[in-house]
Amino acid sequence: MKALVLQKGDGKENNNFKYPAVLSEIPLPALNSDNDDVLIKLQAVAFNHRDVWIRKGSYSGLQFNSILGSDGVGIVQKTSRDESSYLIGQQVVINPGSGWEKDPKGPENKFGILGLLPLPGTFAEYIAVPRAEIFPVPDHLSATEAAAFPLAGLTAFRAIFTKANVQPGENVLITGIGGGVALIALSFISSIGANAYVTSSDESKIKKAIELGAKGGVNYKEDEWPTKLKTLLPNDRPFLDSVIDSAGGEIVSQTANLLRPGGIIACYGMTSAYGRASPPSTPLTVSAMGKNIELKGTTMGSKDEFERMLNFVKEKKIKPVISGVWHGLENAPEIFEIMNKKNQFGKLVIEFN
Ligand SMILES: NC(=O)c1ccc[n+]([C@@H]2O[C@H](COP(=O)([O-])OP(=O)(O)OC[C@H]3O[C@@H](n4cnc5c(N)ncnc54)[C@H](OP(=O)(O)O)[C@@H]3O)[C@@H](O)[C@H]2O)c1
Structure with missing residues (x-):
């Protein structure tokens, strides 16, 4: 089968990427009956910034010869156990994480993500995963749409x-709205009747976010963006309740004055802090501490949260914002470049015939 495989190369693939992702011909994955595995023929797969960090060499635990990709939807072809054979022919979406069942605090076991060995990636024609990691695709979504989630x-x-713990009526800031996670966050927050505000490097993305339901937005390239954001907040609730953040860096000092006492910053990424000499960080400032602001790190989620996310998407009939759809893994180099230059607005998806 064809698969997109991370190779070491000479460690300087091009100006943007250190390691090449090579379209390779490799054997079909084997099924493991100990795990109650299923073999899935992929119909659609989607990119995440993680794939970019991996090729840049900025992701911990790099393993060469890994099949890349964490998101995938496809049809079950084969099962390792006869009792699972009723799944053959069903369309499923794959939980990208493993080792985390349901503890809200964090993984119970060693956490792994599809797309770095020992876990296979989805950028391939087929993938074998444990039966327990697959879920039905919500009825209102096509394979391409479901792969974005x-x-x-x-x-x-x-x-x-x-x-x-966002509640209806609250004010929530989402940073870097062009991103895949950020745009899904906008749809989730709007769907429960909370007010989303956004930041972006691009005025046209702010405009599009407002068309999608955001209450307002500011350009994070302007130093005064927090002051500008303050003027957008409503008179009857002139503060932020929380920040859903992918930027990291100075986000605490930038938003402490805007947040209510005890406001929450849920930080899932530190994009702004990459490329500096020291490891990315997000310092908690003394004024934020004095205001009882909670800075919370968060990473993906448990299988229980994955299932609840799919149910939420189904119940609210949420569709993802898709920036572009390509046909075939041959298009991966172009997609990596788009994502690296943040030229996207939403998810980047590859469909297979
Ligand atoms: N912890 C986790 O489990 C987890 C899960 C998913 C993602 N992440 C991390 O979260 C980040 C976003 O992931 P993604 O897949 O959504 O990425 P993506 O689709 O590639 O989006 C990246 C977006 O980040 C925004 N951005 C770039 N530099 C920024 C800055 N200095 N300040 C604020 N925003 C900035 C840009 O928004 P504009 O185009 O609007 O400027 C860009 O479009 C990445 O760092 C990723 O590694 C972490």
Whole structure:
């Protein structure tokens, strides 16, 4: 089968990426009856910024020869146990995480994500995964739409509901709205009647976010963006209740004055802090501490949260914002470049015939 495989190369693939992702011909995955595995023929797979960090060499636990990709939807072809054979022919979406059943605090076991060995990735024609990690695709979604949800939807769901406990009527800031997680967060927050505000580097993305339901937005490239954001908040609730953040860096000092006492920053990424000499960080400032602001780190989520996220998407009939759809893994180099240059607005998906 064809698969997109991370290779070491010479460690300087091009100006943007350190390691190549090579379209390779490899054997079909084997089924493991100990795990009660299923073999899935993928119909659609989606990109996450994680795939970019991996190729840049900025992701911990890199393993060469890994099949890349964490998001996938497909049809079950084969099962390792006869009692699971009723699944053959069913369309399923795959939980991208493993080792985390349901503890809201964090993984019970060693956490792994599809797309780095020892776990296979979805950027392939077929994938074998444990039966326990597959779920039915919500009825209102096509394979392409459903493939946009797994990693980003799970991350947004946990950050919003488990960590920030967002309630209807609250004001929530989402940073970097062009991102896959951020746009799903916008749809989740709007769907419960909370007010979403956004930041972006691009005025046209702010405009599109407002068309999708955001109450307002500011450009994070302008130093004064927090002051500008304050003027957008409603008179009867002139503060933020929480921030769903992918930027990291100075986000605490930037939003402490806007947050209510005890406001929550759920930080799932530190995009703004990459590329510096020291490891990315997000310092808690003394004024934020004095205001009882909670800075909470959050990573993807448990299988229980994944299932609840899918049910939520189904109940609210939420559709993802898809920036582009390509046909075939041959298009991966172009998609990596788009994501690296943040030229997207929403998810980037590959369909297979
Ligand atoms: N912890 C986890 O489990 C987890 C899960 C998913 C993602 N993440 C992390 O979260 C981040 C976003 O992931 P993604 O897959 O949604 O990425 P993505 O689709 O590639 O989106 C990235 C977006 O980040 C925004 N951005 C870039 N630099 C920024 C800055 N200095 N300040 C604020 N926003 C900035 C840009 O928004 P504009 O285009 O609007 O400027 C860009 O479109 C990545 O760092 C990723 O590694 C973590």
